[in-house]
Amino acid sequence: MRLYSYFRSSASYRVRIALNLKGISYEHAGIHLLRNGGEQLSEAYRHINPEGLVPALVDDSADSEVILSQSLAIIEYLEETHPEHPLLPQDAASRAAVRAFALSIACEIHPVNNLRILKYLSQTLGASDEQKNAWYKHWCESGLQVLEQRLQQRPVQTPFCFGEQPGLAECVLIPQIFNAQRFQCDLSATPLLMAVYERCMALPAFQQAQPSAQPDAE
């Protein structure tokens, strides 16, 4: 497998964690989101992913080459093709709870705060750096607080979000926390999430997936 990734991209980071948790080895292909006007927008990369977003995963192990995009679709594909070290629980209701947790980040927090949105805010709407930071913090902090509440309401408290092992929820949560720290969000209101974060960052699968451990890290 070959992963087109940028060290700092949260969505790439999610897939790197999933690959590591499942013990799937892969080749790294760096796509620099800022250099050359954004390599993700180049014609060569658009041929792989017309959306012009990272990550993309190419799987050569199948009968014919499979090109995948959208981090959550990639992770579901890995789960279906490599069921060992499952990232989702077995029963439908629990699977739905884990997916809803992941989607809360992927659909409510992350999209509002990614690079192209922040760029539009400053370049087209004339937002100041201060306004941009306030925007980021608003969506990130309020979004994470809802997830904190979800963990508080668990019938049984567990070391990871949904049990004894990390899975899909952590693949999405850890990159978001990493991002929140980078933008100096206040995370004092989310102690349960932070405890999960600390436990994950003690594991090699997460350590090796983090931005600073990537070949294209700066």
Next chain:
Amino acid sequence: MRLYSYFRSSASYRVRIALNLKGISYEHAGIHLLRNGGEQLSEAYRHINPEGLVPALVDDSADSEVILSQSLAIIEYLEETHPEHPLLPQDAASRAAVRAFALSIACEIHPVNNLRILKYLSQTLGASDEQKNAWYKHWCESGLQVLEQRLQQRPVQTPFCFGEQPGLAECVLIPQIFNAQRFQCDLSATPLLMAVYERCMALPAFQQAQPSAQPDAE
């Protein structure tokens, strides 16, 4: 099953289509997003969905009551618990392609354009109505054009996005087109998407799910 829904909410509309395509009957519970400061933020509704978003689905048919949120997690749950009339294809690579298509809308187009974001743009950043409309059109039109390209690149052209029947892709696409029309986006650059839209809107499952057919329609 009981669906907490707002007639005009795209995410609710997605789940209504999925329920109809699978022939699952459900009870409708209206949550008005504007009235009373937003009924989705009321304490009563927060008890059902702490995120304060519609839709939420309550399934009483299971051993114990299951409360679900996040439209895509709900649709995956319906797919797993009611496999008849499948919304996803069988093989992993095709499933990933359909999910990536749905996630492109759910993660790249819709979140940037929902009510609370538009409200923040005007109330906190002081964006004019014109700037808000330009923002909406920018993300919606460019996002849909990427999906049009995906359909153009299909190895075989089919009546629906990924085959002979509508499924997950259409559950997410049709509400987004509906929304785009409401905001007067230019859809002339996406003829393949519009052809799928027309085919879907000829089917009772989609007609009965549309906003104007809901008990809470205005």
